[in-house]
Amino acid sequence: MALNLSAPVGDKNRITKPDAKSGEGKFKPVKNAPADVELVRLMLKANGFANIAISKKCDAGLIKDIRSFQKNALGFKKPDGIVDPGMRTWKAGLAKLQAMIANDQKVAVYEVKEEGKTKQVEVREFEAKEKALKHEILSKANMMLGQAETWVDFCNDVEKTRQAEDGMMMAIAEFTMSTLNDDTDPPWTPILNARSEAGSLKALVNRSKPDWAKIQKQDAKATRVYNTGQKAFDKFIKARIGTASKAVFTLEVVRETSFTVIEVYATARLVATKGMNPVKAHAIAAAGTEAMKSSAGQYGEYLAGNKVTWEGAAKKVALDTMFAGAAGAAGGKLGGAFLKGVAGKVAAQLPGKMFQTFSQKSLTVFMEKVFTTTIGQEMIKNAAKEAIMLFKPLVEKGRAPNQKEFTDAVVKILSGGIMASGPMKSVSQFGSNYVANSQGFLAQKLIPRAMDSVWKGDLVKKYGADAVEEFAKKHGPKIYADIAEGLQDKVFVAYANKALESSDGTQSAKVLQKTMEEAMRKDAKLRKELTDMVEKQAEAKLKKLEKAK
Incomplete structure (x- = not known):
């Protein structure tokens, strides 16, 4: 210069x-x-x-x-x-x-602490070490995040298989494994927590000016949660291998697939030729198909030389037929109080780490709406079918399940696979990011708009237009950001819960965020409080500048 x-x-x-x-x-x-x-x-x-x-x-x-x-x-x-x-x-x-x-123009230095001692380090040396440390921790975060994503992808594939996306017989095999051993259910909470914490660590390291105190704390937390996720996933895999080796899969794939085709065909024929309600048609087709399958099974036992009596065979065929018919009809018979009860219990079992900022009331309202949609009704129907079939051994021993047992069974089945559904992925993404996104919205849009009149009003009268204009340009953005970041998370929770309650699961995370921001924009009380906070800070700083002159 x-x-x-x-x-x-x-x-x-x-x-x-x-x-x-x-x-x-x-x-x-x-x-x-x-x-x-x-x-x-x-x-x-x-x-x-x-x-x-x-x-x-x-x-x-x-x-x-x-x-x-x-x-x-x-x-x-x-x-x-x-x-x-x-x-x-x-x-x-x-x-x-x-x-x-x-x-x-002299060489700038930083004061750093190493092993409890303070020493000065040239900027170039400090930046070189910081770059190396950043690379090291970022590599570790990427490794943990990538591994956690692999776990999640594998478990999503398991859930897809359970929903018969890979064929009916694969779904039956997965269901059988789950029934034999609860440890074969995907460990959603620990692996999703591992993914979330690794993602948070990566985000902290990727900032232009990393906060190393926060990074050190998050690194320790992410590592601990990752190790927990690794143990849970290893246990899950070992349980699947062990259960598969012990289970005797006498499902006779060709035979089972043939009966499944007959059931689907019979349902379609009853609807097409008799004009029958699809629920009723499915119930009749399922009952008839199960009667054939069960009768064939009893006859096979007889031909194999096993002891079969007319009374025992008739009882088994009747029971199998009854349960198949009940499962087939389940889709059209569930709603009202039952649906609300299931929604509340499913909401209560959602992973705490992912949904802790939402209230139980809002999650329940959301789940009730999800279960009224087409995809939600399908989930309820399939879960009810599986639950009914689970109680066959109990009824065969002479006791029917009570309402609580049936509801709990439906909830368990739903909870096992619901996290892989589109609605829950959107809400999880929204819940993970709405605080940071809302802080940005306040700092960059809502507060600056609310402050336009203030910069031109009382402050100008006290300190002059030039001083206020210069101050607003230089210090305004930082004050806005400080105010937004200083707000407690609970300030945002109420708006997030309202956005969640307005959703039925068909909205994306981006739409939910927009709904929340619109609610904040319309809240005159919130705007007034934010404006007062900014004006107070601005006036205090302007006074100091005025005195310094």
Whole structure:
């Protein structure tokens, strides 16, 4: 930076005249060129005006500071508030300006602590070590996140198989495994927690100015949660292998598949030729198909030489037929109080880490709406079918399940697979990000709009338009961000819960966030509180700046 002025800086209404005795020639017009203004501000800063803003604009505040410097440092009886190139005011301040710039050009250092000792490290060395550490932790975070994503993908595939996306027989095999051993159910909570914490660690490290204290704390937490997820997944895999090796899969795939085809065909025929309700048609087809299958099974037992009585065979065929028919009809018979009860219990079993910011009431309302949609009704129907079939052994022993047992069975089946559904993925994504997203919305949009009138109102009357305008440009964004980030999470929770309650699961995370932001925008009380907080901070800082001058 060249330490000379191209033209005078300061008050354009010059009150002084050239002094012939000092050899001064005719004064040049005051131009206030941006580069010259910035240089004068730096000169004043070097000469004790610590609170002066470094900008390229000449305002009343700068002229006042120039006059103050002329009076106090040079003894001017009539300070004109102008710095002329090469003349007394400029020459008087130049030495300290040169010293300040020379000092700033020295090698900068950081103070760091290593093994409890404080030492100074050159910026280049510090940045090199920081870069290496950042790479190391980022690699670790990516490893943990990638591994957790692999666990989640595998468990999602298991759930898809249970929903018969890979064929009916694969679904039957998965259901059989789950019935034999609860440990074969995907460990959703620990693996989703592992993915979430690894993602948080990655986000912290990826910031332009990492907070290493937070990173160190999150690194320890993410590592601990990852290890828990690893153990849970290993246990899950071992349970699947062990259960599969012990289970005797006498499902006779060809035979079972044939009966499944007959059931589907019979349902379609009853609907097409008899105009029958699909639920009723499915119940009849399921019962008839099961009767054939069960009868064939009893006949096979007889041909194999096993002891089969007419009474025992008839009882088994009747029971199998009854349960198949009941399962087939389940889809059209569930609703009302039963549906609400299931919604509440499913909501209560959602992974706490992923949904802890939502209230139980809001989650229950959301689940009730989800279960009224087409996809929700299908989930309820399939779960009810599985639950009914689970109770066959119990009924065969002479006891029917009560309402609570049936409801709990449906809830368990739903809870096992619901996290892989689209609605829950959207809500999970929304829940993980709405605090940070809402803070950004407040800092960048809502608060600045609310403050427009304040910057032009009372503050201008007290401190002047130029001072307030400059202050708003320089300090406004940081104040907005500080206010938004300083709000407690509970401030946002109420809006998030309302957004959740308005959803039936068909909305994306982005739509839910927009719904929440619109509610905040319309809340006049919230806008007023935020405006008051910003105005209070702004006035306190403006007062300090005013006193410093």
